[in-house]
Amino acid sequence: MTSDAILPPRHAAFAFVMVTVFLDMLAIGIIMPVLPRLVVDFAGGDIVGGAVWLGVFGTAWALMQFIFSPVQGSLSDRFGRRPLIIGSNIGLGLDYILMALAPNLWWLFIGRLISGITAASFSTAFAYVADVTTPDQRAKKMGLLGVAFGSGFVIGPVLGGLTGAVDPRLPFWIAAGLSLTNAVYGFFVLPESLPSERRSPFVWRRANPLGSLTLVRRSRSLFGLTLVNFLGQVSHCVLPAVSVLYLGYRYGWDERLIGLAIGSVGVGHMIVQGTLIGPMVKHFGERGTLMIGLAFGVAGFVVMGLAESGFVFWLSIPLMSVWGISNAASQALMTRQVGPDEQGQLQGANMSAAGIANMIGPLAFAQTFALSIGLLAGLRLPGLAFLVAAAMLAASAIIAWRTTQPAIRPAAES
16 A cells, blocks of 8 residues: 555545544543532542642643653654554543542542543644645634534533533543544544655654754744743633632532533634634734734633623633634644644644643642632632733733734735
Protein backbone atom coordinates (compact mmCIF):
# COMPACT_ATOMS: atom_id res chain seq x y z
CA MET A 1 0.00 0.00 0.00
CA THR A 2 1.42 3.39 -0.94
CA SER A 3 1.46 6.34 1.39
CA ASP A 4 -1.12 8.04 -0.81
CA ALA A 5 -3.52 5.16 -0.14
CA ILE A 6 -3.60 5.84 3.57
CA LEU A 7 -4.34 9.53 3.07
CA PRO A 8 -8.16 9.74 3.03
CA PRO A 9 -10.34 12.17 1.10
CA ARG A 10 -10.40 15.49 2.92
CA HIS A 11 -14.14 15.60 3.70
CA ALA A 12 -14.33 11.99 4.90
CA ALA A 13 -11.23 12.35 7.07
CA PHE A 14 -12.55 15.52 8.67
CA ALA A 15 -15.88 13.82 9.43
CA PHE A 16 -14.04 10.97 11.14
CA VAL A 17 -12.02 13.25 13.41
CA MET A 18 -15.13 15.30 14.27
CA VAL A 19 -16.84 12.16 15.57
CA THR A 20 -13.74 11.27 17.56
CA VAL A 21 -13.59 14.71 19.18
CA PHE A 22 -17.35 14.66 19.86
CA LEU A 23 -17.13 11.37 21.79
CA ASP A 24 -14.07 12.63 23.68
CA MET A 25 -15.87 15.79 24.78
CA LEU A 26 -19.03 13.90 25.62
CA ALA A 27 -17.05 11.68 27.98
CA ILE A 28 -15.32 14.67 29.60
CA GLY A 29 -18.48 16.77 29.78
CA ILE A 30 -20.53 14.09 31.49
CA ILE A 31 -18.39 14.16 34.66
CA MET A 32 -18.20 17.95 34.94
CA PRO A 33 -21.34 18.50 37.05
CA VAL A 34 -20.48 15.75 39.54
CA LEU A 35 -16.70 15.75 40.02
CA PRO A 36 -16.56 18.95 42.15
CA ARG A 37 -19.40 17.74 44.39
CA LEU A 38 -17.66 14.35 44.77
CA VAL A 39 -14.45 16.09 45.82
CA VAL A 40 -16.37 18.18 48.37
CA ASP A 41 -18.00 15.03 49.77
CA PHE A 42 -14.61 13.34 50.12
CA ALA A 43 -13.36 16.52 51.85
CA GLY A 44 -16.01 16.13 54.54
CA GLY A 45 -18.59 18.46 53.01
CA ASP A 46 -16.48 21.59 53.50
CA ILE A 47 -16.99 23.75 50.38
CA VAL A 48 -13.96 25.94 51.08
CA GLY A 49 -11.69 22.93 51.62
CA GLY A 50 -13.27 21.18 48.65
CA ALA A 51 -12.57 24.20 46.43
CA VAL A 52 -8.90 24.12 47.41
CA TRP A 53 -8.68 20.38 46.72
CA LEU A 54 -10.39 20.87 43.36
CA GLY A 55 -7.70 23.38 42.48
CA VAL A 56 -5.01 20.86 43.44
CA PHE A 57 -6.72 18.27 41.23
CA GLY A 58 -6.76 20.68 38.29
CA THR A 59 -3.11 21.61 38.73
CA ALA A 60 -2.01 17.96 38.97
CA TRP A 61 -4.01 17.10 35.83
CA ALA A 62 -2.38 19.99 33.99
CA LEU A 63 1.10 18.93 35.11
CA MET A 64 0.58 15.56 33.46
CA GLN A 65 -0.70 17.29 30.32
CA PHE A 66 2.34 19.55 30.31
CA ILE A 67 4.74 16.62 30.46
CA PHE A 68 3.03 14.23 28.07
CA SER A 69 1.23 16.39 25.45
CA PRO A 70 4.38 17.43 23.54
CA VAL A 71 5.53 13.82 23.59
CA GLN A 72 2.26 12.77 21.95
CA GLY A 73 2.48 15.62 19.45
CA SER A 74 5.99 14.63 18.34
CA LEU A 75 5.09 10.95 18.32
CA SER A 76 2.18 11.73 16.01
CA ASP A 77 4.61 13.53 13.65
CA ARG A 78 6.74 10.38 13.62
CA PHE A 79 4.24 7.51 13.66
CA GLY A 80 1.01 9.17 12.48
CA ARG A 81 -2.10 10.58 14.16
CA ARG A 82 -4.25 7.44 14.22
CA PRO A 83 -2.38 5.31 16.82
CA LEU A 84 -2.08 8.25 19.21
CA ILE A 85 -5.80 9.05 19.07
CA ILE A 86 -6.81 5.41 19.61
CA GLY A 87 -4.33 4.83 22.45
CA SER A 88 -5.40 7.98 24.24
CA ASN A 89 -9.03 6.89 24.22
CA ILE A 90 -8.22 3.45 25.61
CA GLY A 91 -6.31 5.10 28.45
CA LEU A 92 -9.17 7.49 29.19
CA GLY A 93 -11.72 4.67 29.29
CA LEU A 94 -9.70 2.66 31.81
CA ASP A 95 -9.11 5.79 33.88
CA TYR A 96 -12.82 6.59 34.12
CA ILE A 97 -13.38 3.06 35.44
CA LEU A 98 -10.75 3.69 38.12
CA MET A 99 -12.45 6.94 39.17
CA ALA A 100 -15.88 5.28 39.21
CA LEU A 101 -14.51 2.79 41.77
CA ALA A 102 -12.56 5.35 43.84
CA PRO A 103 -13.27 4.82 47.58
CA ASN A 104 -11.56 8.02 48.76
CA LEU A 105 -10.01 11.31 47.72
CA TRP A 106 -6.58 9.83 46.98
CA TRP A 107 -7.91 7.22 44.55
CA LEU A 108 -9.78 9.97 42.78
CA PHE A 109 -6.59 12.04 42.71
CA ILE A 110 -4.63 9.18 41.11
CA GLY A 111 -7.39 8.87 38.54
CA ARG A 112 -7.01 12.53 37.62
CA LEU A 113 -3.25 12.06 37.20
CA ILE A 114 -3.84 9.19 34.76
CA SER A 115 -6.48 11.25 32.96
CA GLY A 116 -3.97 14.05 32.47
CA ILE A 117 -1.53 11.62 30.88
CA THR A 118 -4.03 10.05 28.49
CA ALA A 119 -6.29 13.00 27.61
CA ALA A 120 -3.95 14.46 25.01
CA SER A 121 -5.75 13.42 21.82
CA PHE A 122 -6.97 16.98 21.22
CA SER A 123 -3.57 18.25 20.08
CA THR A 124 -3.36 15.30 17.71
CA ALA A 125 -6.88 16.04 16.46
CA PHE A 126 -5.90 19.61 15.58
CA ALA A 127 -2.82 18.29 13.78
CA TYR A 128 -5.08 15.83 11.95
CA VAL A 129 -7.25 18.70 10.71
CA ALA A 130 -4.12 20.59 9.58
CA ASP A 131 -3.13 17.46 7.61
CA VAL A 132 -6.37 17.21 5.64
CA THR A 133 -7.20 20.89 5.02
CA THR A 134 -5.65 23.66 2.94
CA PRO A 135 -4.33 26.75 4.77
CA ASP A 136 -7.17 28.97 3.54
CA GLN A 137 -9.77 26.52 4.91
CA ARG A 138 -8.22 25.87 8.32
CA ALA A 139 -10.00 28.62 10.26
CA LYS A 140 -13.35 27.37 9.00
CA LYS A 141 -12.48 23.74 9.69
CA MET A 142 -11.15 24.58 13.14
CA GLY A 143 -14.48 26.27 13.77
CA LEU A 144 -16.39 23.17 12.64
CA LEU A 145 -14.20 21.11 14.92
CA GLY A 146 -15.42 23.45 17.63
CA VAL A 147 -18.95 22.29 16.78
CA ALA A 148 -17.89 18.77 17.78
CA PHE A 149 -16.49 20.17 21.03
CA GLY A 150 -19.69 22.11 21.64
CA SER A 151 -21.92 19.14 20.82
CA GLY A 152 -20.14 17.05 23.43
CA PHE A 153 -20.64 19.80 25.97
CA VAL A 154 -24.32 20.11 25.08
CA ILE A 155 -25.15 16.47 25.72
CA GLY A 156 -22.43 15.51 28.22
CA PRO A 157 -23.08 17.92 31.11
CA VAL A 158 -26.86 17.59 30.82
CA LEU A 159 -26.58 13.81 30.88
CA GLY A 160 -24.05 14.04 33.70
CA GLY A 161 -26.35 16.26 35.74
CA LEU A 162 -29.32 13.95 35.28
CA THR A 163 -27.45 10.70 35.96
CA GLY A 164 -25.35 12.26 38.72
CA ALA A 165 -28.53 13.14 40.59
CA VAL A 166 -29.30 9.42 40.63
CA ASP A 167 -25.78 8.24 41.53
CA PRO A 168 -22.63 10.43 41.47
CA ARG A 169 -20.61 7.45 40.20
CA LEU A 170 -22.84 6.70 37.21
CA PRO A 171 -21.47 9.46 34.94
CA PHE A 172 -17.96 7.99 35.29
CA TRP A 173 -19.18 4.58 34.09
CA ILE A 174 -20.92 6.20 31.12
CA ALA A 175 -17.77 8.19 30.30
CA ALA A 176 -15.71 5.00 30.39
CA GLY A 177 -18.08 3.32 27.96
CA LEU A 178 -17.97 6.28 25.58
CA SER A 179 -14.17 6.49 25.56
CA LEU A 180 -13.72 2.77 24.95
CA THR A 181 -16.39 2.87 22.23
CA ASN A 182 -14.49 5.72 20.63
CA ALA A 183 -11.30 3.64 20.68
CA VAL A 184 -13.08 0.77 18.92
CA TYR A 185 -14.54 3.20 16.39
CA GLY A 186 -11.11 4.62 15.67
CA PHE A 187 -9.53 1.19 15.30
CA PHE A 188 -11.97 0.11 12.60
CA VAL A 189 -12.88 3.40 10.90
CA LEU A 190 -10.40 6.23 11.51
CA PRO A 191 -7.90 6.51 8.64
CA GLU A 192 -4.35 7.77 8.93
CA SER A 193 -3.88 11.37 7.77
CA LEU A 194 -0.08 11.68 7.67
CA PRO A 195 1.72 9.82 4.83
CA SER A 196 5.14 8.39 5.61
CA GLU A 197 7.00 10.89 3.40
CA ARG A 198 5.59 13.78 5.45
CA ARG A 199 6.65 12.37 8.81
CA SER A 200 9.57 13.72 10.79
CA PRO A 201 11.99 11.93 13.14
CA PHE A 202 11.18 11.77 16.83
CA VAL A 203 13.60 14.02 18.71
CA TRP A 204 13.51 14.22 22.50
CA ARG A 205 14.65 17.84 22.39
CA ARG A 206 11.38 18.75 20.65
CA ALA A 207 9.28 16.26 22.63
CA ASN A 208 10.14 17.47 26.11
CA PRO A 209 7.75 20.07 27.57
CA LEU A 210 10.11 23.02 27.24
CA GLY A 211 11.89 21.86 24.09
CA SER A 212 8.66 21.86 22.08
CA LEU A 213 8.21 25.55 22.91
CA THR A 214 11.35 26.46 20.94
CA LEU A 215 9.22 26.36 17.81
CA VAL A 216 7.09 29.32 18.90
CA ARG A 217 10.16 31.54 19.27
CA ARG A 218 10.56 31.48 15.50
CA SER A 219 8.77 34.79 15.03
CA ARG A 220 7.38 37.65 17.09
CA SER A 221 3.80 37.03 15.98
CA LEU A 222 3.99 33.27 16.64
CA PHE A 223 5.34 33.91 20.13
CA GLY A 224 2.72 36.59 20.73
CA LEU A 225 -0.14 34.32 19.65
CA THR A 226 1.19 31.61 21.95
CA LEU A 227 1.12 34.11 24.82
CA VAL A 228 -2.44 35.11 23.86
CA ASN A 229 -3.51 31.46 23.95
CA PHE A 230 -1.69 31.02 27.26
CA LEU A 231 -3.51 33.89 28.98
CA GLY A 232 -6.79 32.80 27.43
CA GLN A 233 -6.29 29.29 28.77
CA VAL A 234 -5.48 30.62 32.26
CA SER A 235 -8.67 32.67 32.13
CA HIS A 236 -10.69 29.69 30.91
CA CYS A 237 -9.54 27.68 33.94
CA VAL A 238 -11.95 29.64 36.12
CA LEU A 239 -14.88 27.80 34.52
CA PRO A 240 -14.03 24.18 35.47
CA ALA A 241 -12.28 25.24 38.68
CA VAL A 242 -15.01 27.42 40.15
CA SER A 243 -18.30 27.47 38.26
CA VAL A 244 -19.95 24.32 39.66
CA LEU A 245 -19.26 25.27 43.28
CA TYR A 246 -19.98 28.94 42.56
CA LEU A 247 -23.39 28.25 41.04
CA GLY A 248 -24.36 26.03 43.95
CA TYR A 249 -23.07 28.48 46.56
CA ARG A 250 -24.41 31.76 45.11
CA TYR A 251 -27.67 30.64 43.48
CA GLY A 252 -28.42 27.33 45.19
CA TRP A 253 -28.45 25.38 41.91
CA ASP A 254 -28.46 21.57 41.99
CA GLU A 255 -26.70 19.10 39.64
CA ARG A 256 -29.55 19.13 37.13
CA LEU A 257 -29.60 22.92 36.73
CA ILE A 258 -25.81 23.15 36.72
CA GLY A 259 -25.65 20.47 34.04
CA LEU A 260 -28.24 22.39 32.01
CA ALA A 261 -26.20 25.60 32.33
CA ILE A 262 -23.00 23.90 31.18
CA GLY A 263 -24.93 22.28 28.36
CA SER A 264 -26.25 25.69 27.32
CA VAL A 265 -22.67 26.92 27.08
CA GLY A 266 -22.09 24.01 24.71
CA VAL A 267 -25.14 24.97 22.62
CA GLY A 268 -23.90 28.53 22.26
CA HIS A 269 -20.39 27.34 21.49
CA MET A 270 -21.66 24.96 18.81
CA ILE A 271 -23.85 27.59 17.14
CA VAL A 272 -21.07 30.17 17.12
CA GLN A 273 -18.39 27.76 15.89
CA GLY A 274 -20.63 26.31 13.19
CA THR A 275 -22.11 29.53 11.82
CA LEU A 276 -19.91 32.53 12.65
CA ILE A 277 -16.31 31.51 11.98
CA GLY A 278 -16.50 31.47 8.18
CA PRO A 279 -18.43 34.75 7.77
CA MET A 280 -16.40 36.48 10.48
CA VAL A 281 -13.07 35.56 8.90
CA LYS A 282 -14.38 36.56 5.47
CA HIS A 283 -15.48 40.02 6.60
CA PHE A 284 -12.98 40.83 9.38
CA GLY A 285 -10.01 38.56 8.65
CA GLU A 286 -8.43 36.17 11.11
CA ARG A 287 -6.91 39.00 13.15
CA GLY A 288 -10.19 40.91 13.43
CA THR A 289 -12.06 37.75 14.34
CA LEU A 290 -9.54 37.06 17.09
CA MET A 291 -9.98 40.54 18.58
CA ILE A 292 -13.79 40.43 18.48
CA GLY A 293 -13.84 37.03 20.19
CA LEU A 294 -11.56 38.21 22.99
CA ALA A 295 -13.72 41.30 23.61
CA PHE A 296 -16.82 39.16 24.03
CA GLY A 297 -14.94 36.87 26.41
CA VAL A 298 -14.01 39.79 28.66
CA ALA A 299 -17.64 40.96 28.74
CA GLY A 300 -18.85 37.45 29.56
CA PHE A 301 -16.54 37.06 32.54
CA VAL A 302 -17.54 40.47 33.92
CA VAL A 303 -21.22 39.55 33.78
CA MET A 304 -20.52 36.20 35.46
CA GLY A 305 -18.62 37.82 38.29
CA LEU A 306 -21.13 40.58 39.01
CA ALA A 307 -24.40 38.69 38.43
CA GLU A 308 -26.58 39.07 41.52
CA SER A 309 -29.08 36.48 40.34
CA GLY A 310 -29.10 33.26 38.36
CA PHE A 311 -31.12 35.00 35.64
CA VAL A 312 -28.36 37.56 35.07
CA PHE A 313 -25.77 34.79 35.05
CA TRP A 314 -27.64 33.16 32.16
CA LEU A 315 -27.07 36.35 30.15
CA SER A 316 -23.31 35.76 30.26
CA ILE A 317 -23.57 32.50 28.31
CA PRO A 318 -24.14 34.04 24.84
CA LEU A 319 -21.21 36.40 25.43
CA MET A 320 -18.90 33.54 26.43
CA SER A 321 -20.03 31.57 23.40
CA VAL A 322 -18.82 34.25 20.99
CA TRP A 323 -15.42 34.15 22.72
CA GLY A 324 -14.99 30.74 21.05
CA ILE A 325 -14.30 32.28 17.63
CA SER A 326 -10.95 33.57 18.87
CA ASN A 327 -9.43 30.12 19.27
CA ALA A 328 -10.10 29.05 15.69
CA ALA A 329 -8.72 32.35 14.39
CA SER A 330 -5.52 32.13 16.45
CA GLN A 331 -5.01 28.48 15.49
CA ALA A 332 -5.33 29.37 11.80
CA LEU A 333 -2.86 32.26 12.15
CA MET A 334 -0.33 29.99 13.85
CA THR A 335 -0.58 27.06 11.42
CA ARG A 336 0.30 29.37 8.53
CA GLN A 337 3.73 29.97 10.04
CA VAL A 338 4.99 26.36 10.23
CA GLY A 339 5.49 23.59 7.69
CA PRO A 340 3.32 20.48 7.24
CA ASP A 341 5.88 18.30 9.03
CA GLU A 342 5.73 20.59 12.10
CA GLN A 343 1.98 20.79 12.68
CA GLY A 344 2.08 18.12 15.37
CA GLN A 345 4.99 19.86 17.09
CA LEU A 346 3.10 23.15 16.93
CA GLN A 347 0.04 21.62 18.58
CA GLY A 348 2.30 19.96 21.13
CA ALA A 349 3.82 23.36 21.89
CA ASN A 350 0.34 24.85 22.23
CA MET A 351 -0.62 22.07 24.61
CA SER A 352 2.58 22.66 26.59
CA ALA A 353 1.68 26.33 26.97
CA ALA A 354 -1.85 25.30 27.91
CA GLY A 355 -0.37 22.84 30.39
CA ILE A 356 1.54 25.62 32.14
CA ALA A 357 -1.62 27.73 32.15
CA ASN A 358 -3.65 24.88 33.57
CA MET A 359 -1.11 24.37 36.33
CA ILE A 360 -1.52 28.00 37.34
CA GLY A 361 -5.21 28.60 36.73
CA PRO A 362 -7.13 25.93 38.68
CA LEU A 363 -5.25 26.39 41.94
CA ALA A 364 -5.17 30.20 41.64
CA PHE A 365 -8.88 30.54 40.87
CA ALA A 366 -9.89 27.90 43.43
CA GLN A 367 -7.93 29.78 46.09
CA THR A 368 -9.49 33.06 44.94
CA PHE A 369 -12.98 31.58 45.23
CA ALA A 370 -12.17 30.07 48.64
CA LEU A 371 -10.92 33.45 49.85
CA SER A 372 -13.92 35.31 48.41
CA ILE A 373 -16.35 33.18 50.45
CA GLY A 374 -14.00 32.81 53.42
CA LEU A 375 -11.57 35.46 54.67
CA LEU A 376 -12.84 38.03 52.14
CA ALA A 377 -16.53 37.24 52.55
CA GLY A 378 -17.06 40.76 53.88
CA LEU A 379 -16.48 42.13 50.38
CA ARG A 380 -19.62 40.30 49.23
CA LEU A 381 -17.98 39.46 45.93
CA PRO A 382 -18.10 35.68 45.50
CA GLY A 383 -17.57 36.18 41.75
CA LEU A 384 -14.11 37.72 42.26
CA ALA A 385 -12.43 34.84 40.41
CA PHE A 386 -14.39 35.66 37.24
CA LEU A 387 -13.36 39.32 37.43
CA VAL A 388 -9.71 38.30 37.70
CA ALA A 389 -10.21 36.11 34.61
CA ALA A 390 -11.71 39.09 32.76
CA ALA A 391 -8.64 41.21 33.55
CA MET A 392 -6.30 38.51 32.27
CA LEU A 393 -8.27 38.08 29.05
CA ALA A 394 -8.21 41.85 28.51
CA ALA A 395 -4.41 41.72 28.79
CA SER A 396 -4.31 38.96 26.17
CA ALA A 397 -6.39 41.13 23.82
CA ILE A 398 -3.83 43.94 24.08
CA ILE A 399 -1.01 41.51 23.29
CA ALA A 400 -2.95 40.08 20.35
CA TRP A 401 -3.53 43.53 18.89
CA ARG A 402 0.15 44.50 19.14
CA THR A 403 1.83 41.26 18.05
CA THR A 404 -0.37 40.52 15.04
CA GLN A 405 -0.26 44.07 13.70
CA PRO A 406 3.01 43.65 11.73
CA ALA A 407 1.45 40.74 9.84
CA ILE A 408 -1.00 43.09 8.10
CA ARG A 409 1.27 46.12 7.63
CA PRO A 410 3.06 44.88 4.50
CA ALA A 411 -0.28 44.36 2.74
CA ALA A 412 -1.43 47.81 3.82
CA GLU A 413 1.80 49.43 2.66
CA SER A 414 2.01 47.62 -0.67
